[in-house]
Amino acid sequence: MNAEQAWQATLSQLQSEMPKASFDTWVRSAELIKYQENIFVVGVHNAYARDWLDDRLGPTMSRLLSGMMGTRQEVQFNVWHKEIEAAGSDEPAEVRAPEPSRQNTNVNPRYTFENFVVGGSNRMAHAASQAVAENPARAYNPLFLYGSVGQGKTHLLQAIGNSAIKQGLQVLYVSSEEFANDLINSIRTHNTQAFRDRYRSIDVLLIDDIQFIAGKESTQEEFFHTFNTLHGQDKQIVISSDRPPKAMLTLEERLRSRFEWGLTVDIQPADLEMRTAILRSKAERANREVPPEILDSIARQVQSNIRELEGALTRVLAYADLSGKALTPDLVQVALADLLPQRSTLEPRQVVKLVASTFGLTAEKLLGRDRSREVALPRQVAMYILREEANVSLPQIGVALGGRDHSTVMYACEKVADLMERDDRLRRQVLQIREQLYSHAAA
Numbered sequence: 001m002n003a004e005q006a007w008q009a010t011l012s013q014l015q016s017e018m019p020k021a022s023f024d025t026w027v028r029s030a031e032l033i034k035y036q037e038n039i040f041v042v043g044v045h046n047a048y049a050r051d052w053l054d055d056r057l058g059p060t061m062s063r064l065l066s067g068m069m070g071t072r073q074e075v076q077f078n079v080w081h082k083e084i085e086a087a088g089s090d091e092p093a094e095v096r097a098p099e100p101s102r103q104n105t106n107v108n109p110r111y112t113f114e115n116f117v118v119g120g121s122n123r124m125a126h127a128a129s130q131a132v133a134e135n136p137a138r139a140y141n142p143l144f145l146y147g148s149v150g151q152g153k154t155h156l157l158q159a160i161g162n163s164a165i166k167q168g169l170q171v172l173y174v175s176s177e178e179f180a181n182d183l184i185n186s187i188r189t190h191n192t193q194a195f196r197d198r199y200r201s202i203d204v205l206l207i208d209d210i211q212f213i214a215g216k217e218s219t220q221e222e223f224f225h226t227f228n229t230l231h232g233q234d235k236q237i238v239i240s241s242d243r244p245p246k247a248m249l250t251l252e253e254r255l256r257s258r259f260e261w262g263l264t265v266d267i268q269p270a271d272l273e274m275r276t277a278i279l280r281s282k283a284e285r286a287n288r289e290v291p292p293e294i295l296d297s298i299a300r301q302v303q304s305n306i307r308e309l310e311g312a313l314t315r316v317l318a319y320a321d322l323s324g325k326a327l328t329p330d331l332v333q334v335a336l337a338d339l340l341p342q343r344s345t346l347e348p349r350q351v352v353k354l355v356a357s358t359f360g361l362t363a364e365k366l367l368g369r370d371r372s373r374e375v376a377l378p379r380q381v382a383m384y385i386l387r388e389e390a391n392v393s394l395p396q397i398g399v400a401l402g403g404r405d406h407s408t409v410m411y412a413c414e415k416v417a418d419l420m421e422r423d424d425r426l427r428r429q430v431l432q433i434r435e436q437l438y439s440h441a442a443a
């Protein structure tokens with residue numbers, strides 16, 4: 001494994017383990033700018049990020065990188081803005097400054113339309129994003145993309161950004177947390193004018209995870225004015241969120257209605273076919289030959305989101321490289337063992353309770369004799385989840401679900417597996433339950 005691969009694998013691991021807001025604010029834009037004599041020199045945008053990373057993540061990153069490289073590694077964080085270097089800071093001179101066109105845009109050249117895999121679950125979102133990229137402020141303004149965690153919203157925002165940069169436009173990508181932090185800092189340093197100049201003088205504003213401004217009054221107020229200024233000047237705004245505007249309960253009405261002015265599109269969780277296609281594309285881009293059955297096995301096991309899917313592929317490949325073993329289904333199981341929930345620790349009672357509450361039922365109802373669809377389907381989902389996640393046999397599942405026989409359980413598992421490939425809502429509900437089981441298991 002070379003330094004760049006170890007760095008990317010470390011980022012994937014941190015991303016799957018850290019709270020999303022912290023990862024986006026502090027880690028996402030960090031870049032490996034140099035590797036020399038077992039030192040990873042990482043560029044970050046400002047001194048806050050440098051200090052935060054140094055304090056909180058330095059030792060963890062060193063440990064992860066040391067594990068991957070097989071020898072002790074250090075990490076050094078450096079601020080790499082050109083202005084700071086010019087102003088005579090004590091940052092090392094060899095730290096490379098970003099390309100001028102990308103300076104301060106926060107747009108990562110890695111995310112493009114070319115490497116975005118299109119399928120049924122994201123076709124509309126992709127088409128709308130491309131339309132916006134081709135005709136900024138003319139196609140849909142704002143474009144509001146929403147969908148659950150790790151399904152490609154940021155990727156599309158960044159792809160729009162990359163395309164706009166190529167057209168010579170001024171672009172700025174920020175998460176809503178960064179927007180709020182910038183605002184707070186500007187107030188603290190009495191520099192709100194600079195804040196406004198920064199946000200109101202661009203051609204394309206890409207704002208990620210807007211749900212985090214819900215409930216923050218002054219941030220909403222400022223964003224409202226930023227939105228109006230840009231929109232009034234025919235500048236493009238693209239927003240992403242984990243839910244549609246209507247479901248953002250503590251969002252001011254005037255913002256909600258503005259978000260709905262343009263086009264609102266959702267991205268559905270990727271189905272098995274899409275997940276496999278994404279893995280195939282990632283493997284090809286990394287110039288790795290991965291047998292189809294290995295891709296299929298990873299795609300079947302990692303359903304939660306595409307970020308974890310990518311992390312799983314990286315992990316399997318790293319595991320094969322480090323151990324020198326061939327890529328086989330057994331190796332996939334070993335490599336992913338601690339990513340997947342610990343089967344043996346899951347209690348049937350815990351699953352029954354969680355499934356019942358997800359579907360608005362009581363555990364007694366789920367275990368009872370009611371055969372109406374409202375109860376029978378959740379009961380079958382509980383059977384399916386126990387079959388997939390817990391270390392229990394079909395007859396044991398039957399007993400745990402109120403005394404059903406094992407053929408009923410088998411039929412239920414097949415039915416739910418089949419339904420999940422066709423019914424987005426059900427797939428999301430099952431994913432939500434699995435995610436909660438993961439988080440309980442990790443707690």
Ligand SMILES: Nc1ncnc2c1ncn2[C@@H]1O[C@H](COP(=O)(O)OP(=O)(O)OP(=O)(O)O)[C@@H](O)[C@H]1O
Pocket residue numbers: 020111115116117118122147148149150151152153154155156209242278306307310
């Ligand atoms: N259709 C796709 N094709 C290729 N890669 C994808 C696709 N969808 C997502 N990815 C990859 O999956 C990872 C997670 O995607 P991304 O960060 O865009 O998700 P997100 O929806 O913004 O998540 P969050 O809700 O956590 O912000 C990224 O590395 C991205 O490149």
